[in-house]
Amino acid sequence: MDKTFQPADLEQRWYKRWEEAGYFAPQGGEEPYSIMIPPPNVTGSLHMGHGFQETIIDALVRYHRMAGFDTLWQVGTDHAGIATQMVVERQLAADGKDRHEIGRDAFIEKIWDWKATSGGTITQQLRRLGASPDWSRERFTMDEGLSEAVQETFIRLYKEKLIYRGQRLVNWDPALHTAISDLEVISEEEQGKMWHFRYPLADGSGHLTVATTRPETMLGDAAVAVHPDDERYAHLVGKEIELPLCDRRIPIIADDYVDPEFGTGCVKITPAHDFNDYEVGQRHNLPLLNIFDDDAAINDQAPEFYRGMDRFTAREKIVEDLRHLDLLEKIDDHVLKVPRGDRSGVVVEPYLTQQWYVDAKALAGPAIEAVESGQIEFVPKQWENTYFAWMRDIQDWCISRQLWWGHRIPAWFDADGNIYVGTDEENVRKEHGLDNSVPLHQDEDVLDTWFSSALWTFSTLGWPQDNELLQRYHPTSVLVTGFDIIFFWVARMIMMTLHLRGEVPFKQVYVHGLVRDAEGQKMSKSKGNVLDPIDLIDGIDLHSLVEKRTSGLMQPQQAERIREATLRQFPDGINAYGTDALRFTFYSLAATGRDIKFDIGRIEGFRNFCNKIWNAARFVLMNCEGKDCGVDDSLPVTLGTAELWIESELQRALERFRKSITTYRFDLASQALYDFIWNEYCDWYLELSKVALRDESDPAVARGIRKTLIRTLEQSLRALHPLMPYITEEIWQSVAPLAGASGPTIMLQAFPVENAGCIDEAAVADIEWLKSFALAVRTIRGEMNIPPGKRLPVLLREGDGDDPRRVTTLETQLKQLAGLDSIEWLKSEAPASATGLCGKLEILVPLADLIDRDAELARLDKEVEKIRGELKRIQGKLNNAGFVAKAPTEVVAKEQEKLQFQETNLEKLLLQREQLSNIST
Incomplete structure (x- = not known):
């Protein structure tokens, strides 16, 4: 492994290998698990909402794939009628032409040409996110199969009198007509x-x-x-x-x-x-x-x-x-x-116009009952109320659009305005006995893109043919979507699927919040607060970021305001954080709320998490490569207290992760692994293992430590893979052979399942005691400003029945972790000391020979004076009625937080000063 983690070097390399090897396709398994991608617009490019949603879906897909399910993530894009037509119309205008000049057929041909050359931007960006759908099955709402499904649906609903033509008010765009x-x-x-x-x-x-x-x-x-x-x-x-x-x-x-x-x-x-x-x-x-x-x-x-x-x-x-x-x-x-x-x-x-409508009221009843009966579950459950409120007062759905790009309505009119619906003009004439002397004209309108999207869960699997794919993967397992399209998409999918298939489209609907900026503002071009996921992955310099945020703005004042705000927020541009750090940030924010505030400081922290994992893996490999790591079960292995403890903590972390991800609490799932890997494994167990590995006099003990280091890391990587696919794959390739694992990729390995039988409560209690002891000493060292390298004597008193045993058995680790010179039980009156507690056990650090009392008192006095000055300034602000009345609520709240923080600091410093004053010189 390289000395430093460089995500750009490995992300595209691994993704190319995964896709070319076909790892994203269903791998078999007894139970199917399927998710349909909410189809992004073919004209679209990745924004933060996409990034959040697709990483959520990818975590579910990768987790279930590793858990042994026959997993299909069906991918595809929407033809985006208005947006796509506008793109190509602008191209024509640049050449001095318009669509009416070249005609409908030529215009549609130009759109297909545009799609072939420029319509795949967002799918390439999804690859950058590490998304793992089955690209070999990519669909498009205008492809031949989906077009057949759309036509079949329109004709069937028309014949059932569930589609009709009528004059109603619609939202009319006078520019787009x-x-x-x-x-x-x-x-x-x-x-x-x-x-x-x-x-x-x-x-x-x-x-x-x-x-x-x-x-x-x-x-x-x-x-x-x-x-x-x-x-x-x-x-x-x-x-x-x-x-x-x-x-x-x-x-x-x-x-x-x-x-x-x-x-x-x-x-x-x-x-x-x-x-x-x-x-x-x-x-x-x-x-x-x-x-x-x-x-x-x-x-x-x-x-x-x-x-x-x-x-x-x-x-x-x-x-x-x-x-x-x-x-x-x-x-x-x-x-x-x-x-x-x-x-x-x-x-x-x-605007009052003639349009085509679906009788939504007739379709709503079964769709309401499907949710009421529990066939479909909304997560969080409160979104069911939003769904019911709309469905019980539903209006008929206008499905026609006055565009050229889209599924043309399969309806023909004669000179008297009679309507004939069918697959094509020839079949219409045949079905209704109309010879060529009767002129027919096909409706110029196309269908709303939401009409084809409403069929998405089953049309992508081959409907109207009832094939094996459809039988295997439908209904789908879950729909992951935002609350803003419950009406436009979720409800319509439920209505159409129940009517046409007689089954629900999905068993659960996970409704996530919308990604906003750190202040809770909606991200928009006009506000200048948009973040591009790819910029967060690759980084972007300040000049390019400003150019990107201000391009296309018509008002110079607005552009200048956004430029200045960008300079303040990102004076050095945006660093390259890599895909894994961005993904983990999204998961950490995925709580059950309406809004998701994206703070770039969090991604900085999770980039540090990647570095932590990388460095931990390098330490483990340096201590384990070329050595006996306990793979041979015939050789004796001794597991110490620390090994039994870390194994127990791993099982608990796996359980928390499984329960959280299966209930769509990605924030809790990510937190479970973060806490275990960073705090328990890296910060504590690696330090404990360093102490033990210095003494290799007992091969069974050394073998047990190495086996635990490797096996815990290997299982942690597998558990983390659905959230951080790249770094886990890269490290796993080096770690797996030492753990006795094999296979071409981590993504097809079994997801680690917790085993409650591996939890050793006694070992957990002992190590928690050791951690508490070490932290108490570290706190004393910090509060008394004792240099980190200074080894300390400690005296012990009180405690309970287990403390003497723990001191004896864990003495070596205690001295190493807390930087101790000696540990003794107090047998006489205690000298002037700083005191910490580990349960009932008092830990005393004699101070007389450790610090320069007068110098430390002078330093504390200086700090106290500084804080008192700051308190006076803050209190002056808060006592100013004008400031409190005029300042925004959040500004006042921040000043109050500062006041409380400084008051707490002052109290701590005064307590330290009192302790020092009692030490004789």
């Missing part, structure tokens, strides 16, 4: 206006004042609503309003939707341009007047003067016209949530 899902709408607070308009009563008796944030939609108003119990307006319900600028009358209606406490208590109702208003309109049979075209410009349904105007131009003109008519009462500043398309960035409009 397509309906988009709620997930593709980003609503964030923006500074806007609230306009208050006077709507004259038709009988000339006065007016009602309504407030709106979208004046342009008034051209489509169908009513003014008030609350049924609002006495102010009860006498007006049933009367009419003269709608300004429009030369038409609209009714005043009463509806519980209105909040009488908000504004004037009068609400304009525009059913064709607001989702809530649509529901009110349905209850009151109001007309649906659509006043926009596909560009969100004013159409011919509006007054002639405004036709053709962009919506925001029309807004300005309408406000000005109402001001001129003395119908503008006032304008208020108003903060509102503005919905924007996540791809285009333009304001999304509720």
Whole structure:
């Protein structure tokens, strides 16, 4: 092994070897275990959310593979209709062309060309993470098999009257000219206006004042609503309003939707341009007047003067016209949530269009029952409530998109608008007896990408054919996903799989949190707080990091702010931490919470953990290579107290790990191995073994130590492998032969199973006592500022019945670990000493000859004065009412923490000073 751990040298080497050897494919086993990758967009690149999710899945897959399951991790990508079409459209625009110019077929061909050359970025990045799916079975939602599954599903549901075509409100992106899902709408607070308009009563008796944030939609108003119990307006319900600028009358209606406490208590109702208003309109049979075209410009349904105007131009003109008519009462500043398309960035409009829908209500019942009955379990369980709340109030699902890239809807129309659904035009004509004299035109729309993704667990395994793979690996074992797509994906998979397959898609749903920055802020380009997993693995210099974070930002001030923040946070850029350290950081954060705060300081700590393991392995190999390590069972082996103890601690760590990973507590699983390897094995057992290995007079004892060093390390590497695949593989190759293990790779070795019979409680108690003794002496040394190399005499008194035996049997180890010169039981009055406790045993360190009392008192006085000054400063801040009132809560809390910390330090220093003062010179 090299002297230092260099992850870059070994990661890609090992991954290439694993993949080429086919180790990621199912290896057999009695019980199947399968996971489907949540398919990333083919246009995507790895972000922290992907990195977190895929390392979670990989840990489960590697663990179950080693545990003897027949493990399949099915991999694939989503065709990402909008995102992919935008990428290729931008390429065409750079050449001065557009898709309409080259035609649909040529455009689709260009997209396939793009996919072949540039569509695999994220799958290559997943390899960098050490992800181990079966790449030989990689699927794509537009490949031939999945396209067949999508077509089969659409046709079947249409014939069962579960898919229909209808006119409804959708989220409309005026730039992309397509309906988009709620997930593709980003609503964030923006500074806007609230306009208050006077709507004259038709009988000339006065007016009602309504407030709106979208004046342009008034051209489509169908009513003014008030609350049924609002006495102010009860006498007006049933009367009419003269709608300004429009030369038409609209009714005043009463509806519980209105909040009488908000504004004037009068609400304009525009059913064709607001989702809530649509529901009110349905209850009151109001007309649906659509006043926009596909560009969100004013159409011919509006007054002639405004036709053709962009919506925001029309807004300005309408406000000005109402001001001129003395119908503008006032304008208020108003903060509102503005919905924007996540791809285009333009304001999304509720828009009335003809779309294809799935009757989700008809499919929801069995999907609810599957979770209620326990066929599907959510982990953590509280996410079931989120699922139920949405499913019990589910709306029909809009599945059509006005794009060219995607699964084209298998429906044809004749000149009279009749619909014919089938696999192709020839079959449609044959099935319905239509000869070529009847012109047919296929629907131009494609299906929402969530439609194909809803079939993912079984379409990737070959459905609609019922083959051996499908029978073997479906239902899948678990779905690993974020809470933000429970509605969009999880629920739809459950509905579709139950309906089409008659079984659940997965037995468990592990819902993880979303990765945020160290302050809990969402990572976004506009905030400049995005971290790239590959940058954390490989490192990146400051210049490149700044360039990466500010590229594409249109506002110079925003770019400068992000540049300055990056300079403060990463003055030297980002170090290369390697994949294993990043992965372990993700696991350490994977608690059962909604948010995951990623602090780069943690990855620094886990890179140190990698170094610790590497150096420990080098020590073990240096002491064991070429020597008898107890592989030959015919030779006698003596196991001392330390060997029995470390074996016991290993079994307990394995048990904690198994219980934690099988309940998806990756934070506890990683902590179990971290604590054992770093604290018990590296910090204590290696030190204990150094003492014993100095004396090789008894070959059986030396053999027992080496056997324990090697076997414990080898099992620890196997246990750690699902979390840290690279470093464990590299070290295992050197350690395995000494442990009597064989095989080409650690990833196909058996996962170590705990054995409660190997736990020796007496040995555990003895070593815990030894650790407590050594730590007590180390604490005295630190508090009294005694040099580390100074060997100390200690005196003992009190204690219990086991202490004399332990002192005798563990004396050599005690002296080595605590740096002791002598250990004696106190037989007379104790000299001035510093005292520590090990249970009931008092440990006294005489101080007279160890320290310069006067110099130490002077040093302590200086420290005390410094802390008192710091306390005065902090107390001054906290006693300042202005500071406490104006400073953010977290800043005040930090100052309070500092105060408590310094008060504790002062108390300790004063106690040390008192002890020193009692020592005679």
